[in-house]
Amino acid sequence: MSNINILIVEDEAAIRGMLTIVLEQAGFSPIAAAEVDSAQKILADTFPDLILLDWMLPGISGVEWARRLKKDPSYRELPIILLTARGEEEDKVRGLEIGADDYLTKPFSPKELVARIRAVLRRSGKLQGGTQIVLGNLILDTEQHRLTIGEKQLDVSPTEFRLMQFFMTHPDKVFSRTQLLDQVWGRSVYIEERTVDVHIRRLRKILGDYGKEELVQTVRGFGYRFSLID
Amino acid sequence: MSNINILIVEDEAAIRGMLTIVLEQAGFSPIAAAEVDSAQKILADTFPDLILLDWMLPGISGVEWARRLKKDPSYRELPIILLTARGEEEDKVRGLEIGADDYLTKPFSPKELVARIRAVLRRSGKLQGGTQIVLGNLILDTEQHRLTIGEKQLDVSPTEFRLMQFFMTHPDKVFSRTQLLDQVWGRSVYIEERTVDVHIRRLRKILGDYGKEELVQTVRGFGYRFSLID
DNA sequence: TTTGAGTGTGACGAATTTATTACAGACTAA
DNA sequence: TTAGTCTGTAATAAATTCGTCACACTCAAA
Numbered sequence: 001m002s003n004i005n006i007l008i009v010e011d012e013a014a015i016r017g018m019l020t021i022v023l024e025q026a027g028f029s030p031i032a033a034a035e036v037d038s039a040q041k042i043l044a045d046t047f048p049d050l051i052l053l054d055w056m057l058p059g060i061s062g063v064e065w066a067r068r069l070k071k072d073p074s075y076r077e078l079p080i081i082l083l084t085a086r087g088e089e090e091d092k093v094r095g096l097e098i099g100a101d102d103y104l105t106k107p108f109s110p111k112e113l114v115a116r117i118r119a120v121l122r123r124s125g126k127l128q129g130g131t132q133i134v135l136g137n138l139i140l141d142t143e144q145h146r147l148t149i150g151e152k153q154l155d156v157s158p159t160e161f162r163l164m165q166f167f168m169t170h171p172d173k174v175f176s177r178t179q180l181l182d183q184v185w186g187r188s189v190y191i192e193e194r195t196v197d198v199h200i201r202r203l204r205k206i207l208g209d210y211g212k213e214e215l216v217q218t219v220r221g222f223g224y225r226f227s228l229i230d
Numbered sequence: 231m232s233n234i235n236i237l238i239v240e241d242e243a244a245i246r247g248m249l250t251i252v253l254e255q256a257g258f259s260p261i262a263a264a265e266v267d268s269a270q271k272i273l274a275d276t277f278p279d280l281i282l283l284d285w286m287l288p289g290i291s292g293v294e295w296a297r298r299l300k301k302d303p304s305y306r307e308l309p310i311i312l313l314t315a316r317g318e319e320e321d322k323v324r325g326l327e328i329g330a331d332d333y334l335t336k337p338f339s340p341k342e343l344v345a346r347i348r349a350v351l352r353r354s355g356k357l358q359g360g361t362q363i364v365l366g367n368l369i370l371d372t373e374q375h376r377l378t379i380g381e382k383q384l385d386v387s388p389t390e391f392r393l394m395q396f397f398m399t400h401p402d403k404v405f406s407r408t409q410l411l412d413q414v415w416g417r418s419v420y421i422e423e424r425t426v427d428v429h430i431r432r433l434r435k436i437l438g439d440y441g442k443e444e445l446v447q448t449v450r451g452f453g454y455r456f457s458l459i460d
Numbered sequence: 461t462t463t464g465a466g467t468g469t470g471a472c473g474a475a476t477t478t479a480t481t482a483c484a485g486a487c488t489a490a
Numbered sequence: 491t492t493a494g495t496c497t498g499t500a501a502t503a504a505a506t507t508c509g510t511c512a513c514a515c516t517c518a519a520a
Contacts (some may be wrong), residue, residue, distance in 0.1 A: 142458075145449045146403040153460065156501055158451030194467090195509050201468065220466065220517075387496055425498055427478065448505070450477070 001190075004121065005183075007048035009039040009065075010031040011057055013105075019052065022110040023035065028117070031187070036060040045179055048078065048169065050121060053100075055084045066100055079120045133168045137226050138212070140168050149210045159184070160203055165224030167216070176223040200224055231390050234351065237278035237337050239269040239295075240264040240313065241287055244407040249282065266295045278308070280351060283330075290412045296330055296427050298406075309350045333432040349413070357364070363398045366458050368442075379440045389414070397446070397456030430454055 006028050009070045010016040016032045023030040031046060033039035035057055042048070051069075053062045067086065087171040101120045104113060124208040131143035139148045140161075145166055156164065159165045162184050175183070177193040185191055204213050237256050240246040246262045251262070253260040261276060263269035265288055281299075283292045291313065299305040309331040331350050334343060363370045369378045370391075377394055378385045386394065396414050405413070407423040415421055434443050447455045 016462095143404065143457065144402050145452055159508070191508095192510065194511090197467065197470085198509075204468095218467070389497070419495095422499065424478090424500085428480085428498075430479095431479065448478070 001112045004028045004050070005046060005048045005221075006030045006044055006117070007039060007046070007051045009036065009051065009062065010054040011035060011058065012054075019113075022113060023117075026110075026114040026117075028105050029186075036062075039065070045077070046182060047148055050117060050124075051078060051080045053082055053116075055082055065157075077124070079121060081116060116207060132166070135168050135171060138168065138215075140165055149207075149212060154206055154210070155204075156206060159199060160206070163199055163203060170226070172225065172227045172229070173220045174222050174225045180223065196224075234258045234280070235276060235278040236260045236347070237269060237272055237281045239266065239277075239281065239287065240284040241265060242284075245284075249343075252343060253347075256340075256344040256347075262420075265405075266292075273305075275361065278349060280302070281308060281310045283310055283312055311350060328371075328417055350416070363395070365398050365401060367444055368445075369399065370395055379437075379442060383438060384436055384440070386433075386436060387447060388437070389429060393429055393433060400456070402455065402457045402459070404449045404452050404455045408452065426454075 004027075006023055007020050008016060008023070008030055010019060010032070011034050012030055013034070016034065020032050030124045031042055031048065033042055036059055039051075051066075053063045053066055057065075064223055066080050066082065069078065069080065081099040084103050084105055099143045101123070102116050104116055125178045133142075137150045138214055140146075141148075142165065145161065147156055147161065163180070166184050167181070177196040179194070180196050183187075204216050207213050207215055214230060215226060215228065217227060217230075219225055238246060238249050238253070240249060240262070240266050241316055243264070246264065250262050250386045260271055261278065263272055267283075276408065278426050283296055283298075285292045287295075293443055297311065298311050298323055299310065299414055312330045312332055314331040332346050334346055348405075353369065363372070367380045370376070371378075372395060375391060377391065392414050393410070396410070407426040410426050411419070411421055411423070430446055431449075434446050438441050439447055444460065445456060447457060447460075
């Protein structure tokens with residue numbers, strides 16, 4: 001269960017399905033959209049680490065959308081890989097001009113796709129050899145599956161670990177219970193929203209043992225936030 | 231100038247040549263044969279450390295030869311990596327049945343080839359620079375096949391030894407049961423995941439006799455970790 | 461102060477995951 | 491061959507985790 005989310009935007013259902021399967025098998029968490037409109041919605045409440053974008057799309061074209069995203073400060077850092085039709089050299093050039101991070105010419109092999117994705121992620125620092133997330137004196141090491149606070153090791157359950165991992169990679173941001181369920185539990189399970197509260201409680205209890213209870217903050221009416229600042 | 235001899239058996243001259251070059255560059259000493267007959271001769275008077283064997287061969291097929299070798303006591307230990315054509319899943323299954331140590335699906339990258347070869351050689355103990363791995367007061371000597379803790383020598387079975395070897399070369403890192411099976415048992419065998427648990431248990435028991443039971447740690451939901459730290 | 465929605469908390473049973481044991485077949489050395 | 495070891499698997503036990511619920515508490519608007 002990687003938490004590398006990849007947003008696929010592709011109108012052809014067959015290719016979309018193929019991409020989804022390939023990415024899943026490669027250990028990513030893909031989300032697919034058929035056109036820009038729904039992609040935009042997904043973008044709003046999920047937090048993809050990379051977008052795989054078809055060049056030709058009905059309605060707003062992929063290029064056009066990419067151009068917009070690259071102009072938007074809050075999405076500028078989000079890597080985009082364009083999928084172009086065979087041999088349209090010109091497109092490639094234009095694609096890179098608008099700031100796409102890579103392009104891939106159809107047809108491509110699954111292997112190549114995954115390799116390119118990894119390369120881009122690595123370049124943007126999201127896929128690192130260094131597997132540590134450091135926040136203050138909190139260290140979460142995904143490779144060792146360890147959560148330490150100062151010198152002390154915290155004993156957390158798998159779900160708590162994933163929750164912490166998500167929080168620590170998105171500090172200072174408020175997330176609704178639904179968003180947390182989507183991100184930490186996965187989009188495909190249905191679970192009561194209140195369950196999040198319980199897990200938050202458990203996390204706070206553990207953190208509280210080390211005087212760090214206030215790291216997880218309640219934002220009444222919205223959800224929770226993880227932050228070093230009060 | 232390695233003394234690792236690798237016997238290549240491949241009928242297509244182009245691929246044979248490519249393999250030879252790749253292996254040479256990787257520091258191995260390749261010897262190539264176009265079919266089983268000449269391979270058999272080479273086998274008789276040179277002593278390869280590993281065979282890279284094409285699945286499809288004129289005359290006796292690669293599989294058939296592999297099967298024979300694996301039955302012959304004097305060659306049983308000789309690792310074999312099968313080269314299979316793309317997507318022939320069935321072949322893989324048969325490949326592992328006859329006891330191949332790994333398989334590689336064409337086309338493959340030189341990098342992957344070399345990595346797999348190294349892995350297999352390491353697993354069979356033939357690739358070791360310094361033969362000792364030292365961790366705390368634990369010493370694992372791959373050449374003498376010995377595991378000592380302080381002054382005491384531990385009596386471990388072959389599988390336990392390989393498991394320890396893998397753990398000691400990758401300390402502090404969590405591995406899933408699948409990863410352990412791939413790395414310690416080999417990619418081409420199908421074994422129940424639970425079997426790992428049993429071997430872990432056996433290892434712990436042995437280590438426990440010397441007060442080192444806690445070296446192998448359970449990471450619930452993920453797998454196991456070998457670490458000197460709690 | 462009242463009221464109701466939003467949140468915190470402890471408990472519980474079910475589900476999941478891991479540990480342990482026993483056993484049969486394969487293999488090895490004598 | 492034979493006794494003994496090694497290994498994978500299945501069965502069972504033990505431990506942990508997880509989602510829900512019921513009820514207590516908070517907060518803010520009226």
